[in-house]
Amino acid sequence: xxxxxxxxxxxxxxxxxxxxxxxxxxxxxxxxxxxxxxxxxxxxxxxxxxxxxxxxxxxxxxxxxxxxxxxxxxxxxxxxxxxxxxxxxxxxxxxxxxxxxxxxxxxxxxxxxxxxxxxxxxxxxxxxxxxxxxxxxxxxxxxxxxxxxxxxxxxxxxxxxxxxxxxxxxxxxxxx
Numbered sequence: 001x002x003x004x005x006x007x008x009x010x011x012x013x014x015x016x017x018x019x020x021x022x023x024x025x026x027x028x029x030x031x032x033x034x035x036x037x038x039x040x041x042x043x044x045x046x047x048x049x050x051x052x053x054x055x056x057x058x059x060x061x062x063x064x065x066x067x068x069x070x071x072x073x074x075x076x077x078x079x080x081x082x083x084x085x086x087x088x089x090x091x092x093x094x095x096x097x098x099x100x101x102x103x104x105x106x107x108x109x110x111x112x113x114x115x116x117x118x119x120x121x122x123x124x125x126x127x128x129x130x131x132x133x134x135x136x137x138x139x140x141x142x143x144x145x146x147x148x149x150x151x152x153x154x155x156x157x158x159x160x161x162x163x164x165x166x167x168x169x170x171x172x173x174x175x176x
Contacts, residue, residue, distance in 0.1 A: 105156065146173070
């Protein structure tokens, strides 16, 4: 089972997806986040980046639904979300995390990488945090902590490591 810090972060993520505050999340919540991200980066849904992002997010949802023991069209409450996430991403460590979140983080990086250099700049990161519903005022601090090689850009590996460490409680920065 998740630690208190992990559970708090899972709850915050759950609440951000539960936009109608009914205590349940469903596939449409993932679809809504995809739409917010696409709008934030002025990317059409039918573009390659748009299709890749949608595929990654909905793959993440389908995995969550399967782990929670529900059909893809059903909803999940917080306890189901917590249990499914713990099973897949926390209990299986980096392997489970990579299987579930790596495709989504890669798709977000591809979307956020507006200049095509294969990295996320500070400004691109700020846009991502804001579009995902995070606290934009804390984005610069998070960027600084995540940029482990100090080159002023975030790579896929830096982002994946940061998101993993954030969810395990090993990194104390605001990613949402």
